[in-house]
Amino acid sequence: MRKIVVVGVTCLVVGALLGWYSGRYALERYWTQPLVLKRLAAADVERSSGEGADPVPGIGTSVLEPAPLALARVVLAEMTRRDPLVMTVGNVKADGAQGQLKLDFRNRGKCAIRSFSGVAYGYDAYGRASRLNKGGEHYVAFSEKDVTDLVPSHTHTLAMNLHNIQTASLALAHVDQVTCTDGARWVRN
Numbered sequence: 001m002r003k004i005v006v007v008g009v010t011c012l013v014v015g016a017l018l019g020w021y022s023g024r025y026a027l028e029r030y031w032t033q034p035l036v037l038k039r040l041a042a043a044d045v046e047r048s049s050g051e052g053a054d055p056v057p058g059i060g061t062s063v064l065e066p067a068p069l070a071l072a073r074v075v076l077a078e079m080t081r082r083d084p085l086v087m088t089v090g091n092v093k094a095d096g097a098q099g100q101l102k103l104d105f106r107n108r109g110k111c112a113i114r115s116f117s118g119v120a121y122g123y124d125a126y127g128r129a130s131r132l133n134k135g136g137e138h139y140v141a142f143s144e145k146d147v148t149d150l151v152p153s154h155t156h157t158l159a160m161n162l163h164n165i166q167t168a169s170l171a172l173a174h175v176d177q178v179t180c181t182d183g184a185r186w187v188r189n
Helices: 002-031 044-048 068-077
Strands: 035-039 062-064 083-095 099-109 113-123 139-144 155-162 170-180 185-187
Touching: 035 139, 062 068, 062 113, 083 113, 099 113, 099 139, 099 170, 113 185, 139 155
Parallel strands: none
Antiparallel strands: 035 062, 083 099, 083 170, 099 155, 113 139, 113 170, 170 185
């Protein structure tokens, strides 16, 4: 009987250690994925286009892969560190089949901004990428024209209705194009 208990305890300890190390390996692999950004191909855009779809970023736009929220924040902070317009707060409010994306932007540039466009990403309360678009993607395109209140050092709120939200409640975004009132233009490479 004593041998059975010793073998059982040994198997339990070895199983726990193997489980812990394999879980740690899987998490490290998930967190350190090097290819977080990708450029959209025509097939990616077509999958989320059509009737009932929300706006989709254009072909060739750089988007984030479905990475954890903390990793996405780090990548976006690096990507937008010199941008003239950055998102400060973002959320998604789901109300049945209808939802709303709300993004607050801060003008860090030197001119008043007339229009801008970019990509927003949805995340659930656990920090996992969550569906925002018809094809199951966690991203959606946004744009606003004829902005009048976005002078340097001021903020502006964008509200946009969405139709294909899953469980998203948090949002991240980056701006890809800005046009100033004086005609100057900034575009992400």
